[in-house]
Amino acid sequence: MSSELLSNFQDSGIYGLITYLNQNIDEKNPRVQAYNLLKAGRELAKKSADGRLGYLPDIAFDLSRHESVYRMAGLLHIELGDTDSALKCLSYLHYYYQEQSLEPHEQYSIIKQQLVDGFEDSVNIESLIADYQEQYQQQKVINNIKEYPETMPIEDVSEQKTYFKRLYRRYGVDTLIAAIENDIRFNNRTKAVLLIRASRTIGAIAEEGTSIESVFASKALELDTSNTVVQNSYQAYMRAGDLNKLTQLKEKYPETV
DSSP, X not given: OOHHXXXXXXXXXXXXXXXXXXXXXXXXXXXXXXXXXXXXXHHHHHHOOOGGGGGHHHHHHHHOOOHHHHHHHHHHHHHHTOHHHXXXXXXXXXXXXXXXXXXXXXXXXXXXXXXXXXXXXXXXXHHHHHHTHHHHHHHHHHHHHHHOOOOOOSSOHHHHHHHHHHHHHHHOHHHHHHHHHTOTTSOHHHHHHHHHHHHHHHHTTOTTGGGGHHHHHHHHHHHOOOHHHHHHHHHHHHHHTOHHHHHHHHHHOTTTO
């Protein structure tokens, strides 16, 4: 490790570390920048488990959610003695490799072995990883949105529909719904309208056909129950052939539908 890197960190903390890397490594790729930041942090942690280094994974994940960044974040957490955070990184990697049918990277094995060595004998790493499965699905959706290069158009309906199709084809229905639901530019009523609009667009191209529209309609109603949203959700349920949802909606909003 460079003594200058250590000196910069000791003098100026995280800012000094980032400044040193920017000045000495000409790298524009956010994924590589994130990896290098964590790698430098890990080297510093081997000298001293300075609590400030614990902020580096969040900074790195703002740059990239790539698998390699999870690996190096896990290794950094190990050096800092943060086993809970290291376990989360390990669990994410476990399900990522499983889903992608990939052989785990050697760094994954290092993280796992060090966690096994660090826990008491009674702790079963595999059961802890299994407990993380639902969180992995949620985190995957968040990462998909973060990594997707396009932003949903605000006004142009035609461009919105194109965005819906592209995002759906790349990541699926869960990510598309989450992208709309978590877009802070829109209020809940507008999000509900966008979900209904997306339901018709995706219903026309999805392998399962219009039945997928029921998922969008249900989420829209969670966000807003104005007459327009209720009526359009009813039409989406009709196209989906979801008789249960149609009945429930009629019972709940008899004056509207």
